[in-house]
Amino acid sequence: MIVIAGVQTPEEHIQAIVAVIEKEGLQAHVSHGSDRTIIGLIGSVEPKLAEHLRQMKGVENVVKISKSYKLASRDFHPENTVISIKGVNIGGGELVIMGGPCAVESAAQIDEIAALVKAAGAQVLRGGAFKPRTGPYSFQGTGVEGLIMMAEAGKKHDLLTITEVMTPEYVDICAEYADILQVGTRNMQNFDLLRKLGTCGKPVLLKRGFSSTYDEFLNAAEYILAGGNPNVMLCERGIRTFETYTRNTLDLSAIPVLQQLSHLPVISDPSHGTGRRELVVPMTKASVAAGADGLIIEMHTDPDNSMTGDGVQSLFPDQFSDLLKDLELLAPAVGKTFHTPSTIS
Numbered sequence: 001m002i003v004i005a006g007v008q009t010p011e012e013h014i015q016a017i018v019a020v021i022e023k024e025g026l027q028a029h030v031s032h033g034s035d036r037t038i039i040g041l042i043g044s045v046e047p048k049l050a051e052h053l054r055q056m057k058g059v060e061n062v063v064k065i066s067k068s069y070k071l072a073s074r075d076f077h078p079e080n081t082v083i084s085i086k087g088v089n090i091g092g093g094e095l096v097i098m099g100g101p102c103a104v105e106s107a108a109q110i111d112e113i114a115a116l117v118k119a120a121g122a123q124v125l126r127g128g129a130f131k132p133r134t135g136p137y138s139f140q141g142t143g144v145e146g147l148i149m150m151a152e153a154g155k156k157h158d159l160l161t162i163t164e165v166m167t168p169e170y171v172d173i174c175a176e177y178a179d180i181l182q183v184g185t186r187n188m189q190n191f192d193l194l195r196k197l198g199t200c201g202k203p204v205l206l207k208r209g210f211s212s213t214y215d216e217f218l219n220a221a222e223y224i225l226a227g228g229n230p231n232v233m234l235c236e237r238g239i240r241t242f243e244t245y246t247r248n249t250l251d252l253s254a255i256p257v258l259q260q261l262s263h264l265p266v267i268s269d270p271s272h273g274t275g276r277r278e279l280v281v282p283m284t285k286a287s288v289a290a291g292a293d294g295l296i297i298e299m300h301t302d303p304d305n306s307m308t309g310d311g312v313q314s315l316f317p318d319q320f321s322d323l324l325k326d327l328e329l330l331a332p333a334v335g336k337t338f339h340t341p342s343t344i345s
């Protein structure tokens with residue numbers, strides 16, 4: 001349920017409403033918007049309480065929310081969430097590009113790629129140190145050493161870093177080295193991991209499970225939010241369909257749908273979404289046109305010899321750089337800003 005109060009409602013009235021809600025043993029989440037204040041209730045609400053709240057000073061309306069996720073819903077929080085990390089604002093009109101290899105392979109590799117990612121104009125360096133591989137005998141990542149290599153490259157080239165965390169035990173160490181923690185598609189419903197991320201103190205990029213509905217996706221985000229971490233990004237990375245030509249089917253509709261249902265920033269991953277290098281450029285542009293707040297794109301200097309199978313979907317550095325130049329032109333057409341270094345003098 002949500003209580004809607006006018007934007008002019010004095011803070012003391014808001015606090016009185018919150019006190020009544022908390023007295024009933026429920027949680028109250030206050031969200032101040034530009035035209036109204038929303039107080040979201042979590043817990044089961046007796047009709048008597050709803051009626052009492054309706055009569056209170058400043059209350060314009062009391063509305064039942066039937067969705068199972070609350071904190072992730074736009075009903076609870078009408079304004080967009082903007083996640084600010086060291087001067088980069090995700091979800092706030094600035095197009096955010098995360099680029100880099102599938103996996104951190106060596107210090108030299110991540111350093112070389114970081115330099116190219118920065119020169120192209122991206123704000124975030126991506127790279128997995130812990131890799132979720134389909135087979136147990138495949139390369140599993142460089143682990144903690146990879147985290148350290150990536151943190152050094154990020155620092156040296158003035159880039160934020162994002163890396164995948166696969167188990168609750170590794171959340172603390174990943175949070176120590178990376179600016180953003182990524183939950184992979186295979187772990188979207190790893191509820192212990194999601195709960196742990198609720199208290200990790202770092203923003204989380206949650207990838208959509210490849211067979212998950214929007215409702216399941218938003219409920220997974222709810223676990224992190226309910227744990228006390230408000231900084232969650234939703235990432236569409238393609239879903240399983242009957243089509244086998246592409247690795248996955250990038251669900252472009254997810255971008256506007258998630259933005260309608262939720263206030264959280266939406267990021268698109270056209271690399272895993274298509275699995276084919278030649279499709280990454282058009283699907284990046286399509287994602288921006290559909291309103292994505294950011295992109296996460298694989299790029300490699302030697303994709304044919306990459307240590308994961310994802311070289312086939314990795315852009316070459318020149319393609320990445322040309323793509324970002326095009327995004328600089330495309331972004332303003334959809335109300336976003338993005339600048340490459342060539343135009344920043």
Ligand code: PEP
Nearest residue numbers: 102184185186207237272
């Ligand atoms: C990745 O980003 O390299 C990755 C493994 O992604 P996903 O979880 O979407 O497959």
Ligand code: MN
Nearest residue numbers: 102298308310
């Ligand atoms: Mn990958």
